[in-house]
Amino acid sequence: MNALQFAFKNLFYSLLIVLNFLNCVEAQNSTDNSPLQGTTQLNVVDQSLNRLNEDFRKLYREQTKALMDELPLIVILGGDSVTALSGQTRTVYLLPNTYNEIKASLHSVLGFQGLMVKLSGNTDDAEWLKAIRYSKDLGELLTLIPQTAAQPKLKQLTLEVVAQLKKATDEFIKQKQVSEKEVQSVLAKVRPTILAVAKGIGQESAEAIKTILLSIQARTSKSDWEKTIAVIPGPITARLNNLNAAVTASVMGRELLGKRIFYSENIYDEAGIISYIEMLMRDKKLSTMLFDDPYRMWRDLLADTSESIIETDIFIPLAK
Numbered sequence: 001m002n003a004l005q006f007a008f009k010n011l012f013y014s015l016l017i018v019l020n021f022l023n024c025v026e027a028q029n030s031t032d033n034s035p036l037q038g039t040t041q042l043n044v045v046d047q048s049l050n051r052l053n054e055d056f057r058k059l060y061r062e063q064t065k066a067l068m069d070e071l072p073l074i075v076i077l078g079g080d081s082v083t084a085l086s087g088q089t090r091t092v093y094l095l096p097n098t099y100n101e102i103k104a105s106l107h108s109v110l111g112f113q114g115l116m117v118k119l120s121g122n123t124d125d126a127e128w129l130k131a132i133r134y135s136k137d138l139g140e141l142l143t144l145i146p147q148t149a150a151q152p153k154l155k156q157l158t159l160e161v162v163a164q165l166k167k168a169t170d171e172f173i174k175q176k177q178v179s180e181k182e183v184q185s186v187l188a189k190v191r192p193t194i195l196a197v198a199k200g201i202g203q204e205s206a207e208a209i210k211t212i213l214l215s216i217q218a219r220t221s222k223s224d225w226e227k228t229i230a231v232i233p234g235p236i237t238a239r240l241n242n243l244n245a246a247v248t249a250s251v252m253g254r255e256l257l258g259k260r261i262f263y264s265e266n267i268y269d270e271a272g273i274i275s276y277i278e279m280l281m282r283d284k285k286l287s288t289m290l291f292d293d294p295y296r297m298w299r300d301l302l303a304d305t306s307e308s309i310i311e312t313d314i315f316i317p318l319a320k
Helices: 003-033 039-061 064-069 098-106 108-119 125-147 152-175 180-218 243-252 270-291 303-310
Strands: 074-077 081-086 089-094 229-234 261-265
Touching (some): 039 270, 074 180, 074 270, 081 180, 089 180, 098 125, 098 152, 098 180, 108 125, 108 152, 108 180, 125 152, 152 180, 180 243, 229 243, 229 270, 243 261
Parallel strands (some): 074 229, 229 261
16 A cells, blocks of 8 residues: 555544534434423424414414404593594694603602602712702793693692702702711601692592583494593502593493403503404403303403402502
């Protein structure tokens, strides 16, 4: 065997060794990555069930248009307007801007509490710069409040709140220290004025909403009004005793709360509200046909078991 043949032979054997090593590694990786016995079958079952579940739900949703066509009127009560939807007709009734204007002013209290609690025991210059900016914002707010559309008495009360917050803020900036006890003391001083402002705004808003609802009712036939659904969108945290819901109930009937008057949290646009109503209508139709109870599907599927455990209906709102 000459030198060239010997070299080729060694190269051939080397390649065989490398290929054999790679095959072993690949086999080991396949073993390491393979699921436990039975797991693959479970995944296939779950995937099939999920697919079937979605297909069933799709068939359920396909009845939506017919159900929504049965609704002659949907009323949406937002923060700045009341919207009436009837078929392809959409009418928007603007509410007085007082509530939003004064609410923006009163939210300065939220800023005060959040900022000062954070600054409690804090001497960092960068953090105290936020207090200086906040004080300037309060100064600007004091110039804007007189320009709002609020009644003179509401303007005066709101100015008093903001002025007290600015005075306290400037004092804390001067001494560059604040305690939670001092923050609580300031909030206690503004509390009566804030409650007085809230009551005034509430009465004004209630009158405006009720006037609009009565106007809509006057334009709607009795048979259509008796099918009307009202939705009041709210924040992500459920609020008790929502004003818009209360005014709506005073016009449509208190007994319709939770039946045709819905206060729903965490909905921020009209499309979301329509989707919510569609879900309600689908579930109501199924409830009637399956359980002979129009509201059964609005309860948890396992509600009967829940009631057997604590023997009562439960919905957990925030504490009163």
